[in-house]
Amino acid sequence: MEFVLAFQQPPNVYETYADLLKAQQVSLAWKQYMGALAAAGVMRAGTQLDPRNASTVRMRDGQRQVQDGPSPDAYALFGGFVVINVETLAEALNWAELSPSSSAGFTEVIPVLPITRA
Incomplete structure (x- = not known):
């Protein structure tokens, strides 16, 4: 079964990247995690995102509204994802726990x- 692991973090986590030492520690933790996924052979795809530079689009009364930056309604920012292929939901939850x-x-x-075609 394939699952998407969507990584969500509060905005203040991204502020820590300004501190070089903290940024290196965070980067190392992610490299180790991604390495473990790859070594286990479960990772199919994935990427890192920059939610601080997102745009939020809404349609209201037939008009497009665009706001620079992530949604103000979000209490966490979507920073990336991986697609994994594991046997069970329990395995996917175990990988999510390690993130x-x-x-x-x-x-x-x-x-x-699965994509169904008519």
Whole structure:
């Protein structure tokens, strides 16, 4: 089964990147985590995102509204994701638990639905 692990962290986590030592520690934790996923052979795809430079789009009364930056409604920023292929939801939850984002924010586990063609 494929699952997306969506990494969500509060905005203040991104502020720590300004401190070089803290940024190196965070980077090392992510490298180790991604390395473990790759070594286990479960990672299929993934990427890091820059949510601080996102744009938020809403349609209201037929008009597009664009706001620079992440949604003001968000209490966590979507910083990246991986797609994993594991046998069970329990395995996906175990991988999510190990994510650095789970201790600073949260990791959402989302099943991937197969694409059906008509």
